[in-house]
Amino acid sequence: MxxxxxxxxxxxxxxxxxxxxxxxxxxxxxxxxxxxxxxxxxxxxxxxxxxxxxxxxxxxxxxxxxxxxxxxxxxxxxxxxxxxxxxxxxxxxxxxxxxxxxxxxxxxxxxxxxxxxxxxxxxxxxxxxxxxxxxxxxxxxxxxxxxxxxxxxxxxxxxxxxxxAGNGQVAKVANNMLLGISMIGAAEAMSLGVALGMDAQVLAGVINTSSGRCWSTDTYNPFPGVLPNAPASRGYTGGFGTDLMLKDLGLATEAARAAKLPVAMGALAQQLYQGFSAQGHGGLDFSAIIETIRGKAA
Amino acid sequence: MxxxxxxxxxxxxxxxxxxxxxxxxxxxxxxxxxxxxxxxxxxxxxxxxxxxxxxxxxxxxxxxxxxxxxxxxxxxxxxxxxxxxxxxxxxxxxxxxxxxxxxxxxxxxxxxxxxxxxxxxxxxxxxxxxxxxxxxxxxxxxxxxxxxxxxxxxxxxxxxxxxxAGNGQVAKVANNMLLGISMIGAAEAMSLGVALGMDAQVLAGVINTSSGRCWSTDTYNPFPGVLPNAPASRGYTGGFGTDLMLKDLGLATEAARAAKLPVAMGALAQQLYQGFSAQGHGGLDFSAIIETIRGKAA
Amino acid sequence: MxxxxxxxxxxxxxxxxxxxxxxxxxxxxxxxxxxxxxxxxxxxxxxxxxxxxxxxxxxxxxxxxxxxxxxxxxxxxxxxxxxxxxxxxxxxxxxxxxxxxxxxxxxxxxxxxxxxxxxxxxxxxxxxxxxxxxxxxxxxxxxxxxxxxxxxxxxxxxxxxxxxAGNGQVAKVANNMLLGISMIGAAEAMSLGVALGMDAQVLAGVINTSSGRCWSTDTYNPFPGVLPNAPASRGYTGGFGTDLMLKDLGLATEAARAAKLPVAMGALAQQLYQGFSAQGHGGLDFSAIIETIRGKAA
Amino acid sequence: MxxxxxxxxxxxxxxxxxxxxxxxxxxxxxxxxxxxxxxxxxxxxxxxxxxxxxxxxxxxxxxxxxxxxxxxxxxxxxxxxxxxxxxxxxxxxxxxxxxxxxxxxxxxxxxxxxxxxxxxxxxxxxxxxxxxxxxxxxxxxxxxxxxxxxxxxxxxxxxxxxxxAGNGQVAKVANNMLLGISMIGAAEAMSLGVALGMDAQVLAGVINTSSGRCWSTDTYNPFPGVLPNAPASRGYTGGFGTDLMLKDLGLATEAARAAKLPVAMGALAQQLYQGFSAQGHGGLDFSAIIETIRGKAA
Missing domain, CATH: 3.40.50.720 (NAD(P)-binding Rossmann-like Domain)
Structure with a gap:
């Protein structure tokens, strides 16, 4: 063709x-x-x-x-x-x-x-x-x-x-907003469990067979060492950059504004990634946001 | 025995x-x-x-x-x-x-x-x-x-x-905090996609084969009609009550406070369910939180 | 001229x-x-x-x-x-x-x-x-x-x-973002104090001579009856409409996005007003947001 | 006596x-x-x-x-x-x-x-x-x-x-929750205005004669150099420590939980200070939270 x-x-x-x-x-x-x-x-x-x-x-x-x-x-x-x-x-x-x-x-x-x-x-x-x-x-x-x-x-x-027409964009913006939210949720949950004394692998195993299960825990877990092939296990290089996630969350919150729909979690996620990017980490994989929770970011 | x-x-x-x-x-x-x-x-x-x-x-x-x-x-x-x-x-x-x-x-x-x-x-x-x-x-x-x-x-x-000892509680509190977050994320994403013109079933199908996939979209989708057996398809009766989710989020944010760990998404989720419960809906399944986003709650 | x-x-x-x-x-x-x-x-x-x-x-x-x-x-x-x-x-x-x-x-x-x-x-x-x-x-x-x-x-x-050039707009957007935040803060603080048993007038009096003092408490208090001339005391009519506040918060978060500056509180405030407007209250004075906290909104 | x-x-x-x-x-x-x-x-x-x-x-x-x-x-x-x-x-x-x-x-x-x-x-x-x-x-x-x-x-x-009885505590918890919120609001507004090209002193002057005015802008401004006697102008030493603010926000959100009252801004403020404290800054004056917005914190 x-x-x-x-x-x-x-x-x-x-x-x-x-x-x-x-x-x-x-x-x-x-x-x-x-x-x-x-x-x-x-x-x-x-x-x-x-x-x-x-x-x-x-x-x-x-x-x-x-x-x-x-x-x-x-x-x-x-x-x-x-x-x-x-x-x-x-x-x-x-x-x-x-x-x-x-x-x-x-x-x-x-x-x-x-x-x-x-x-x-x-x-x-x-x-x-x-x-x-x-x-x-x-x-x-x-x-x-x-x-x-x-x-x-x-x-x-x-x-x-x-x-x-347009629904491809709608699907992407909706999916990626949810991804941006659940990644931070996964990061908070993994960090909390480990801070309270659990082994990260065991915790991921429990979540992945329970109601907290999501792509961000079973396929792309943000905690280092849980999944050997995830960006978390190679210093958050490669993968889906924080600044790309920020672009998509910007599209999502703008679309929500036009639709007059409250997306409190999506908007908060956007700001948390924005803060991480402003510290100079926009090129890291977006799962590196966990460093702001574990206190490792600088 | x-x-x-x-x-x-x-x-x-x-x-x-x-x-x-x-x-x-x-x-x-x-x-x-x-x-x-x-x-x-x-x-x-x-x-x-x-x-x-x-x-x-x-x-x-x-x-x-x-x-x-x-x-x-x-x-x-x-x-x-x-x-x-x-x-x-x-x-x-x-x-x-x-x-x-x-x-x-x-x-x-x-x-x-x-x-x-x-x-x-x-x-x-x-x-x-x-x-x-x-x-x-x-x-x-x-x-x-x-x-x-x-x-x-x-x-x-x-x-x-x-x-x-205690790790059973840790696992539960971590899992349920993530669940509470991803349910609201799912509710925002589904509501946004539908508000922008997508069919709810089609949207759920896309998300469930993409990176936004989670238990709250593929097993317990909060949008009415997407999953016939989910509480969303029977008026949010039965299931896991909003007030029970609130109890677990209270445990999670208290544990995070003791561990000095920031859980911004978990804390915001807690307040959103709290507002919903304060309106008299604490007995509804927690996925009914979507009504506060779609503007159906009263 | x-x-x-x-x-x-x-x-x-x-x-x-x-x-x-x-x-x-x-x-x-x-x-x-x-x-x-x-x-x-x-x-x-x-x-x-x-x-x-x-x-x-x-x-x-x-x-x-x-x-x-x-x-x-x-x-x-x-x-x-x-x-x-x-x-x-x-x-x-x-x-x-x-x-x-x-x-x-x-x-x-x-x-x-x-x-x-x-x-x-x-x-x-x-x-x-x-x-x-x-x-x-x-x-x-x-x-x-x-x-x-x-x-x-x-x-x-x-x-x-x-x-x-442009600084008039900068000043307005910065001021109004802070206003949008502190009004919700005032609404939460007044509602919490009253829910815990304090008289609204007494509470406003204490705050207005303390470190919580702000225009939203001493000049435009959102709690009904505290200030006879505030919109709160006339059913939230007149004043500065919720949808106008929403417009300004939209300008603020967009400007912050362009400047790559995290404004978590500003963004959350935007979503809270957006939810209130989506329920049909966009024409009420923005201080009516207190109704979503006190559980009076529908 | x-x-x-x-x-x-x-x-x-x-x-x-x-x-x-x-x-x-x-x-x-x-x-x-x-x-x-x-x-x-x-x-x-x-x-x-x-x-x-x-x-x-x-x-x-x-x-x-x-x-x-x-x-x-x-x-x-x-x-x-x-x-x-x-x-x-x-x-x-x-x-x-x-x-x-x-x-x-x-x-x-x-x-x-x-x-x-x-x-x-x-x-x-x-x-x-x-x-x-x-x-x-x-x-x-x-x-x-x-x-x-x-x-x-x-x-x-x-x-x-x-x-x-108890109302002294109620007043303090309500006032300090509002203070914790409006300080972050002030920090976001000042940072945004300066990032967009305004002089910090001029911006503070405008806000202090407008509707964004609050104790956190006119008495305790978090931007360095605006008020010579504020902690911001002496490296955030002295003043009211971040960990003390955290204690008060913990009391506020716990009281709100008991009262079943949603305090989304109060809870988010708590988590933002918690993240700052977890980075090792709990001993700094709470107005130092502005560093997390301006990207100066480590």
Whole structure:
């Protein structure tokens, strides 16, 4: 399939590479020339602009992977933006993580131009992007989901249809807010149990067979040494950075504000990660928040 | 085995009944005569006092199931309390949910008198007590755990050894604090996703295969209709009452205070349940806290 | 002085009227014709557009009073916006409450066009606007402050110079975040003391001569009956609406996010007011938040 | 007047000294001999036990200043405690800071023995104790207040009658909870304003004439350099220690739990100070909490 790909950063680059490896014909662009070069070497066509990607002859699908809503707006809705130049019928896929309201606004504008659009934010980090094991949370019409599913499946393992336009973003923001909360909950519970004299492994074992069980205790336990493969057991390197969690919690609390819904735990979690990041730890895996509870952070 | 059982309330009565059914000889006491009568009818020996239970001829084990630490102190340590009258060698088992510090203090006093003691708080509620499917979190020496295990197994399904004296209480308080936090997290995430336009079932499905997954979403989801057997789908009746969760969060934050450990999420969860209870909803299942987020509570 | 005034809502209308009464020549505009009519009747010149106000012959100063940052951007920076048409040298004054970043961006754009600009958000509510007793928090150069001060003094009593461009907004957002926090603190303290048996008036008296003293206890006490003139003593009508407090807390937490500064109490306060508003009480004075603590809200 | 004084720690010693200086005859006791010696040198009679103080010939009033509720219970209600030996008619005054429930329980027991009792906790710290400028918050009957007032006035400047027994403790716990909240609120607001570009002195000036005004901004501002005499301007030494604030917040949240009253801000404040103390800063003035917001703490 002929696919355009715009945005070749830490996530976009390995995702696009996986599409090339799967045999798709890619036209790619990124403002950083080195990123374009890397894809070009792998066999993709290096376009010279957003517009050039959109006007690639025979284009069937166009994927964007951008840092934030402002970039999505600019790339799609700006003067000379994608919607002004892309041929009708090209299926648009935005994999950026942005707020649901913007996702819906852009999708509606695309629809008016004659282009179907789905939002398809991912989870799984750069490791998942490289391994092709990302989770895609997809918002869009049934037929459009059917068209993108096989393409996304070359970049990810778990492709979930979440409903209409914007719902991919909704699912991601809701899931990650809960993740941000339960990680701190896990950190408080593990720290409390150990402070009161329990062995961390034994405590994790009890919780994981009880009602406190969660992904943050059984798969990604923040206490060092409990899970050999978790970031906690390698100095909180790699994994999902605190500043990325902060971005998602910012989207969640902003969405809650727009929906006038009280999210006291989500907002408190945001501030606790913010304090940790302000101390200079924004690059550590988010499970390192446990250090603020155990008194190890500085 | 000849077993004493003191405390025949909503939890203690069905627990003791399961021991009688399993063929154990029970001597029982409770200040409420009707509770004693119920066990007596089932075949237990009705004792007339705490002391009488302790002095039952040939007693091998003595189980207590009491409302709070003050009762445990009074029954064990008071003048004429259990430790003053129970023969050396009788194994003491306290299944009350109390703070770890008191549990350890009483166990140490028992040890000095020549009686081994384990703490064995339960989770699973009155339903689990009746069905014999409770979880017991046990703190005590290895040999003592080996002795109580077969007895507890007639009242529960999951008998977990958590380490030395008091660790059963530690495990319970840590697990339940995390449960209290993740339930509100689940309630915020489900409410936010639905407010932003997602179907509750679809959202739960996404979360349950993602990093937000927890017992509060996959087994006990607070959103009405997601899980047919959860309290949320029957008006939040039955289940684990808000006021019981409040008791456990009170134990958790007190233990954290003694340990000088910050538990911001645990403390906020406590206050949110407290507000809900103060509005008159302390008898509802704790997952009903979602009503304060969705704006349905009054 | 010849002054333009754009934005004649609940706040802008009485403010503009006070300028007319003070003898200034006003050219006014608002998209709602009735609002323009009211000023016209009082002696102002009714302009037919934003542009017409800006091009009033001999204009010396132009004041805007708009709902939110998006409106400020549109009115100043949009195509055909103020900056495109206003003559160099006219002093621009924005009294809207918006985020400091936008305020600084607009001021810098004005500067580039040859127009000095100050931000001058107010506090004091519609009552203060009518009585001419508003507080103005002004950000801008010393000379510009000197020029606006006598004009603002016809609409307010307290005209404070907070430093350079944007600092008026900074001062307001910081002050109001603290206000939002201390009001809930006052509500919790008053409710706790009364629940424990103290008379509300006596308790307020003690606090007001002690270290808990704050504007929310000595001037605007949230407990009914303590201060006869406070909203609490008239059913929480009038005053400063919960939804206005919510707007300001939203600005504060967004600014803190941009500055990467943890504001746990500010964020929690925001969510508590948000829950109260979601229950339908957004129109009540913000001190009514005490009802969620005393268990009176529904 | 002949007065007994039990408890000669950092607070009790200077308080007792002020009574001696005022010409009262004192009989004193403390388990630390050096403390007794200091008073004896100043002219007080050194008693050898709590009981000896109580049985001093001609005793009219007996004041206690003890660390916590457990000590108050032991000294008054224990076997051989004060109530067992003090002559009827001696007026009992407890200046310890404890929970209102215990204060009322001890006062009721005293009443049954024929001794009137008032609770009279103080604020003002060791500096106030030495200078005789403490604030006393007094709970007790009108006639008893009238009797203690002149005595307390030799140790303090502000003697406030808060209502019946226990109300002194209620007033203190309510006031100090609000203080703990508004100090963090002040710290967040000052830090936010400065991070956004304002001068700290100018910001404090604006807040102190606006609705954010509180004791924590106008008398004890936590930002270094704003008030030359505040602990913030001398490295947060002296003043009111973080661990003392923690003790009071513990009393407040426990009292709220007993009263089933949600105090979300009070509980969050407690955890924030707890985290600061756990990092080793419990001895710093509580306004140093601002360092956790500005990212200066380690």
């Amino acid at each position: 002929k696919i355009g790909f715009i945005g070749l950063g830490n996530m976009g680059r390995p995702m696009a590479l996986n599409l090339v490896k799967a045999g798709h014909e890619l036209a790619v662009f990124d403002p950083v020339p080195a990123s374009v070069q890397a894809l070009s070497t792998a066999g993709a066509h290096a376009a010279t602009s957003v517009q050039a990607v959109a006007q690639t002859h025979g284009l069937e699908m166009l994927i964007t992977m951008l840092p934030a809503a402002a970039h999505v707006r600019a790339v799609y809705l700006g003067e000379d933006g994608l919607l002004a130049v892309v041929p009708k019928g090209v299926l648009l896929v935005d994999s950026s993580t942005i707020d649901p309201m913007t996702a819906r606004e852009v999708a509606a504008a695309a629809q008016r131009q004659g282009n179907a659009m789905v939002d398809a934010p991912v989870s799984g980090g750069t490791g998942g992007a490289e391994a092709g094991t990302l989770t895609f949370m997809v918002g869009g019409a049934d037929g459009d989901f059917a068209r993108v599913q096989p393409v996304l499946a070359r970049m990810g393992r778990n492709i979930v249809h979440c409903g209409g | 000849k077993i004493g059982f003191i405390g025949l309330g909503n939890m203690g009565r069905p627990m003791a009944l399961n021991l009688v059914k399993a063929g154990h000889e029970l001597a029982v006491f409770d200040p409420v005569p009707a509770s004693v009568q119920a066990l007596s009818t089932a075949g237990a020996h009705a004792a007339t006092s705490v002391q009488a239970v302790a002095q039952t001829h040939g007693l091998e084990m003595l189980i207590t199931m009491l409302p709070a630490a003050a009762h445990v102190r009074a029954v064990y340590l008071g003048e004429d309390g259990l430790l003053a009258v129970v023969p050396k060698g009788v194994l003491l088992v306290d299944s009350s949910t109390i703070d770890p510090m008191t549990a350890r203090e009483v166990a140490a006093a028992a040890q000095r008198q020549g009686n081994a003691m384990v703490d064995a708080p339960v989770s699973g509620g009155t339903g689990g007590a009746e069905a014999g499917t409770l979880t017991f979190m046990v703190g005590g020496a290895d040999g003592d755990f080996a002795r109580v295990q077969p007895v507890l197994a007639r009242m529960g399904r999951n008998i977990v050894h958590c380490g030395g | 010849k002054i333009g005034f754009i934005g004649l809502g609940n706040m802008g209308r009485p403010m503009a009227l006070n300028l007319v009464k003070a003898g200034h020549e006003l050219a006014v505009f608002d998209p709602v014709p009735a609002s323009v009519q009211a000023l016209s009747t009082a002696g102002a010149h009714a302009a037919t557009s934003v542009q017409a106000v800006a091009q009033t012959h001999g204009l010396e100063m132009l004041i805007t009073m708009l709902p939110a940052a998006a409106h400020v951007r549109a009115v100043y920076l949009g195509e055909d916006g103020l900056l495109a048409v206003v003559p160099k040298g006219v002093l621009l004054v924005d009294s809207s409450t918006i985020d400091p970043m936008t305020a600084r961006e607009v001021a810098a754009a004005a500067q580039r066009q040859g127009n000095a600009m100050v931000d001058a958000p107010v506090s004091g509510g519609t009552g203060g606007a009518e009585a001419g007793t508003l507080t103005f928090m002004v950000g801008g150069a010393d000379g510009d402050f000197a020029r606006v001060q006598p004009v603002l003094a016809r609409m307010g009593r307290n005209i404070v110079h907070c430093g350079g | 002949k007065i007994g004084f039990i408890g000669l720690g950092n607070m009790g010693r200077p308080m007792a000294l002020n009574l001696v200086k005022a010409g009262h005859e004192l009989a004193v006791f403390d388990p630390v001999p050096a403390s007794v010696q200091a008073l004896s040198t100043a002219g007080a009679h050194a008693a050898t036990s709590v009981q000896a103080v109580a049985q001093t010939h001609g005793l009219e009033m007996l004041i206690t200043m003890l660390p916590a509720a457990a000590h108050v219970r032991a000294v008054y209600l224990g076997e051989d405690g004060l109530l067992a030996v003090v002559p009827k008619g001696v007026l009992l005054v407890d200046s310890s800071t404890i929970d209102p429930m215990t204060a009322r329980e001890v006062a009721a027991a005293a009443q049954r023995q024929g001794n009137a009792m008032v609770d009279a906790p103080v604020s003002g710290g060791t500096g106030g104790a030495e200078a005789g400028t403490l604030t006393f918050m007094v709970g007790g009957a009108d006639g008893d207040f009238a009797r203690v007032q002149p005595v307390l006035a030799r140790m303090g400047r502000n003697i406030v009658h808060c209502g019946g």
